Amino acid sequence: MTEDLRGAVVLRESERAALLALSRSRNGSHALAQRAEIVLACAEGAGDTAVAGRLGMSRDMVRKWRTRFAEHGLDGLDDRPRAGRPRKVDEAVVARILTRLLDTPPDGAREWSTRVMAAETGLSQATVSRVWREHRLQARSSRGDLRSPFPRVEVRDVAGLFLDGTTRVLAAAGRSNGTPGRAALAPTPQARRLAVRARNLVAVADALTPAGWAAPASTAALDSFLEDLGARVPAHVDVYLLVADAPGGMGVRDTLDAWVERHPRGQRRHFSFDPEGSSWLDAAEALLAHPAPLGHDDSTGYGTTLPKLRAALRSWCDGGTPPAGAFAWIGATYDSSDAGGGQTRIRKDGNVIAGGVADAERAASDLSDPVVQELLETLLTATLRSGERVKEAPLADRLGISRRALGKALRVLAGEGLLEALPDGGTAVPRVGIDTVLDLYAVRSALGTLLFRRAAMLHSSELHRIRAALGEVRAIAKSHTHDRIGAADLYFQDMVARTADLPQASLFFQRLTLRLRMFITVLGLDFLDGAVDLIAREDARIFDALREGDGDEAARLWRVKIERSVRYMATQLPDAAFDANLWTTLAGRPDRRAGDPSKPRPTERGGAPA
Structure with a gap:
């Protein structure tokens, strides 16, 4: 590249080809494409003023990028590092942002974005954006055609994911469209959104893999993953492995080749090592953006698998600190069409159930x-x-x-x-009336009495889960976090039920808890200071009775709590007439004693349903 005597840019053929590619790119930076257009226009011999008018920008901008290109070539079109020391993001903050992506977006948000994440975490949007860029996360689908690494393949499901810090393997169950030379159909908007969600889950798992991209590791964990994959995916389903591994990892490639040879239905596409993982993640997104249609609404099959993968990642991270070793996950249950057009469902134990919709619904x-x-x-x-x-x-x-x-x-x-x-x-949404409230609380009162008496029979060392749940209640009460106290209180009660070692009663009690949570949501109940403190006092006294082995006192305190709660709930129902005689007939009258927690004052809304 040179400038002629008039200052016009003179391009070599290689530079012209590179600039044309940048200006036409649909996946690259818009700013970089615009700079390439400036240089190409200047190479035609037009002056700065003419180029600025043609491209709709200032003459100073044209002069800046023409000069930068003349001095530094293609490298001059990149952004220069800004002055000052770059800000670092603490590792704990990074882990906080990444693990938050494993939760569903807050109410009102369809997808996670840097803006939504910033609002949820209390961080700046700039900080969130830096972390997302560093770990190749995306808020929306990539621009461009999203060319699948396996042409003509339609994905039925995400069959598995393996990450050990030196090897990345995404296993997809799919099928060829059966037409040589015909590419897969263009991705639908829904498929693109779903592919981004899958990509981000995989990116989070990769970012949290503790070993890091270092020396190649033993293939024992990969061997186990592949054998499990082969055993749990039906023989008629094709498997496509999207792989990236560290330099020198020939043992990994030999292992994958041997597995594909033993399973002729398998295919493999290998990507060379990339420190940022961009090519592998981009390929994963492109592969998953080409799903097989499952019905009239062109729905994607692996949408039902992503929540399972998300749940597995939550369990693996458990508090934000992944355990040492590989993350190896096989889709526990998924549907894929067989040759007869029916369905095959893989159960969590790996056994195959052949059947139709009725079996699938029973399993679900x-x-x-x-x-x-x-x-x-x-x-x-x-x-x-x-x-x-x-x-x-x-x-x-x-x-x-x-x-x-x-x-x-x-x-x-x-x-x-x-x-x-x-x-x-x-x-x-269920209709919450006075009859449904009395019904639920009467059953909950009786079951709770049984479970609380049984829990009081246990040794104090066996109450550690209840003690931990009480600690959460106390911490929330101390910080006056009103929107979390109701859930913490119900969790404390469920911990008593789980600890009591009465499986059937505990199961029914916890399902009643879910119904109560739904009632609370429908009624839009909240909790103010009086109710928050009240809950903490109630739960503390119940725990003291359990620890002292006093089942009668624990059951009595439970009944006092239920009595207060059901009367409060009844006051939140519009036009409801609470029949005290009916309630007493159903549940009895609690034995109130001096020192029992008193209900909040009438001005303090939020009576804390139990």
Whole structure:
């Protein structure tokens, strides 16, 4: 590159080709593309004023980038480091941002963005943006065509993920579209959004892998992952391995080649080592952006798997500190079409259940299913109105799952009484009336009495989970964090139920807790200072009775707590007439004694339902 006597830019062919590529790039920086256009226009012999008018910018900007290119070539078009020492982000802050991405976005936000993350964490948007850029996280789909690394392949599911600090393996279950020379269909907007969610989960897992990209490790963990993958994915399902490994990791490549040879349905695409992992992550996003259509709404199958992966990552991180060693995850349950057009479901124990929709629905009717859990937590943190119909399309889009998977999860919640089933197959927010309140609290009172008496029979050393839950209640009460005290109180009660070693009673009690949480959400209850302190005093006295082995006193205090709570809840119902005689007949009258926690003053709204 030179300048002629008139100051015009003279380009070599290689420079012209590079500048044309930059100016036409749909994936690169807009600013860099604009600078390339400036240099190309100057190379045509036009002056700074003419180029500025043609491109719609100032003459000073044209002069700046023409001069920078003349002095430094293509490197001169990059941004120069800013003056001053770059700000560092503490590792704890990075871990906080990354692990927060494993939660669903707050109410009202469809996706995580740097703005939403900044608001949730209390950090600046600039800090969040730096962390996202460093770890290759994205708020939206990449621009461009998203060319899949496996042409003509349509992804059915995310079958597994392996990360050990030296090796990255994403396993996808998929199928070829069967037409040589025909590329996969262009990604739909929903598929692009879902692919970004999957990419970010994988990026978070990679960022938190403690070993770091150092020397190649033993292939024993990878061997185990691949054998598990081969055993738990049906033989008729093709598996595509997207791999990146550290330099010199030939043992890893030999291991993968041997597995593909033993499993002819497997294919592998290897990416060379990249310290930032950008090529591998970009390829993962592009692969997952080409899903196989599963129904009339063109829904993506692996949307039901992402909550399972998210739950596995939460468990793996457990407090923000991942354990040493590899992260190896196999999709515990997933659907994939077989040759007959039916469905095959892989259970959590790895056994295959062949069947149709009825078997799939029976397998899904479990509140412990990650999809159901994520749906429930989303509903419990939303603004709900009694009797309001659940709108499935925006909810499925927010959770990143298909309408069919969402429908199954909604039916599970309706079967548990957490939602109301409608005649047309839809669901609605439950109607909370005085009868439902009395019914729930009467059963909860009786079950709680049984469980609290049983827990008091245990040795004090066996009450550690209850003690830890009480510590959380006290900490929240001390900080006056009103919006968290209700959940902490219910968690304390559930810990008593779990510790009591009465599995059936504990299960029913915890499911009643979920119904109570739904009632609290529907009624929009809150807790002010009087209620916060009241809850802490109640729970402390109950724990003292349990620790001292006084089951009668623990049960009595529980009944006092229930009595106060049910009367408060009844006052929050519009036009409700509380029948004290009916309640006393159902649940009895508590034995109040001097020193029992008193209810908050009438001016202090938030009576703390138990």
